[in-house]
Amino acid sequence: MKLAVDLHIHSCLSPCGDNDMTPNNIAGMAALKGLDVIAVADHNSAGNVRSTIQAARQYDLLVLPALEANTREEIHVLCYFPAVEIAEEFGAWLHGLLPPVKNKPELFGDQLFMTDQDEVCGEEELLLINAADCSIEELFREVRARGGAAVPAHANKQANSILENLGFLPPALGITTVETRGEQRLDLLQGLQCLRSSDAHCLPDILEREFFIEVSEKSTAAILDKITQK
Ligand SMILES: [Zn+2]
Ligand SMILES: [Zn+2]
Numbered sequence: 001m002k003l004a005v006d007l008h009i010h011s012c013l014s015p016c017g018d019n020d021m022t023p024n025n026i027a028g029m030a031a032l033k034g035l036d037v038i039a040v041a042d043h044n045s046a047g048n049v050r051s052t053i054q055a056a057r058q059y060d061l062l063v064l065p066a067l068e069a070n071t072r073e074e075i076h077v078l079c080y081f082p083a084v085e086i087a088e089e090f091g092a093w094l095h096g097l098l099p100p101v102k103n104k105p106e107l108f109g110d111q112l113f114m115t116d117q118d119e120v121c122g123e124e125e126l127l128l129i130n131a132a133d134c135s136i137e138e139l140f141r142e143v144r145a146r147g148g149a150a151v152p153a154h155a156n157k158q159a160n161s162i163l164e165n166l167g168f169l170p171p172a173l174g175i176t177t178v179e180t181r182g183e184q185r186l187d188l189l190q191g192l193q194c195l196r197s198s199d200a201h202c203l204p205d206i207l208e209r210e211f212f213i214e215v216s217e218k219s220t221a222a223i224l225d226k227i228t229q230k
Pocket of ligand 1: 068076153154160
């Protein structure tokens with residue numbers, strides 16, 4: 001079956017995400033736009049994944065457990081997991097590798113944890129956009145050890161991307177899928193599966209039904225299989 005997806009959306013937990021990127025607003029907008037599957041992928045945290053999954057239950061919308069890690073090389077990597085508990089446990093592990101730098105909300109923006117009723121239930125103190133003390137190799141290993149899929153984010157973009165910061169895709173990483181942004185340097189990504197997502201930080205930017213993946217069924221397991229397929 002063909003599913004309309006947007007697998008890279010930021011919630012109000014990301015400092016750069018609008019404060020109205022709440023679980024219910026994200027789920028509602030994705031449903032309104034007719035999407036079948038989304039992923040909330042906040043910087044270095046899966047703290048709003050569970051509430052978004054719950055908010056999405058009123059719609060026919062699947063939410064993939066995810067986060068967007070920032071490695072020591074300042075490369076952004078989308079990490080997708082088979083279950084929300086695993087994403088949360090991975091997020092806690094990653095949190096322990098962040099530098100002890102506190103967020104300055106007036107400078108970087110709020111980092112809000114939300115309930116499934118869109119109530120603020122906490123604030124993340126550490127600045128989530130920093131790089132975790134973890135190499136890209138370690139990150140891929142840790143994601144895979146948890147049955148997850150690691151996908152270089154905006155791989156052909158000029159900032160925080162694998163092509164910009166490493167210059168190539170190390171064969172040892174065994175990358176099968178990348179997320180692309182725009183048309184630059186696509187020749188360097190030939191032979192890979194390419195995902196296109198919004199990287200939305202505000203509600204209007206969430207994709208319409210415009211990017212599709214073909215899977216056997218609408219489930220997290222089937223989508224992870226597809227992403228990790230050689
Ligand atoms: Zn990014
Ligand atoms: Zn992002």
